[in-house]
Amino acid sequence: MTIMHDIRAIRENPAAFDAALARRGLSPMSDRVLSLDADRRARIVAAETAQADQNRASKEVGAAKARGDDAEFERLRALVAEKKADVTKLQAEASLLDGRLRDLLMEIPNLPLDSVPDGKDEADNVELRRWGSPRAFDFAPVEHFEIAGVKTGMDFETAAKLSGSRFVVLKGGVARIHRALAQFMLDLHVTRHDLQETWTPVLVLENMMVGTGQLPKFGEDSYLTREGYWLIPTSEVTLTNTVNGDLVDHATLPRRMVAHSQCFRSEAGSAGRDTTGMLRQHQFEKVEMVSITDADTGVAEHDRMTRCAEAVLEALELPYRTIVLCTGDMGFGARITHDLEVWLPGQDKYREISSVSYCGDFQARRMNARYRSEKTGKPEFVHTLNGSGLAVGRTLIAVLENGQQADGSVLLPAALHPYLGGATKLRADGGLA
């Protein structure tokens, strides 16, 4: 079976495993894991011993029959039947324990790297750096949906009629800026960062959601179709699972991909949070980066990917800060996460616009995705990383809020002008000029 955590490492150093969990605010689990593991192994040994007996007797049966020794033939037949019953019983027990261990490990989050700061929640995150400085306004900046030029092009009422809450209809200049942003980001990553442009499905088989860690624990967060397809909450799911089940050629690593996709999230559990504006939607667009690396280069790749995301904000002249999430605030599959927070003058706050995570072999174990190590000649799990580069809707918000003018128009960053037919501003009436 494929084990979701390195069971040998847990056996060797259960205290370290529990200590890592404790840093995430979880109670120790090594006792339960190891006792299940010990039982499981005992059954396996018993089952395999019985099976070896059965195989031996089974081989002799044919010989006895051939030489016409009926008494021996019957004796061996009975022996085989007896061993077979033992094997069946022991195997069933082993497989039950195996399943239990698997279920348990499946729901244990990834272990934080040593370099990740300890902490309980977002208050304990640590700022790594800031870029740019918030603009000084000579009027009171408003939130994106309050800007005059935005009001006509960001229609929540119509969206609510169509689809309910947490949806939006974009129109005119705002819609075009939204589209331009996605194109700009893709182009930047493809031409400057050497990521491979990729287009993927947004409906996936259940197993893929297990591979990247959305399932089994977080099924409530995503949409499931009648036919059994899941709607991806991010193209991290499709991009990462491109190597699901594969033994990839080491020469093809690292694989650096970028995709622009629709993302779907039920936002169960976030009722009441960010209900106005388009900060948190059931459907949104994101340009996502994924890297598949070997075990040696994953950590370095994480910094590279963070830089790729930062470059987008810098090109768009949006002030941001980069933070490293503390152990208590990190997502399920991550070993370390950098968040990029963009300055939103309307909220007078930095808000998350990108999350860049290094997952080590956590997802690879779930996917059984490996490469052949050049050093040992043995298959080893790949390492995976994912990061937003960036969330398009939130970038739209940032561009609008940071560029807003007293008259309700919005000045747009130069990098976007070529994508808007040369337009440099969103007029107060919602058109481009």
Place this chain on the structure above:
RNA sequence: GGAGCAGUGGCCGAGCGGUCUAAGGCAGCGGUCUUGAAAACCGCCGGGCCAGAGAUGGUCCCGUGGGUUCGAAUCCCACCUGCUCCGCCA
């Protein structure tokens, strides 16, 4: 939606109840030859789990799960995935 076909080791592919300890090819690794390389030739060359300090041994794996059988890659059933044709359709 209907009908048919298929899923074998890194890849391709044989195999149709008992030396399958899975042929053969490709790729890879080592060697012979060569100034070097290529070619040719020779050899090596799947993965998981369990035990063991190790050498090594055991066991499982031919999409997945059951079943038939003394014995299953091979027969039966269910499921998953893919392909082809038809229908519908951007």
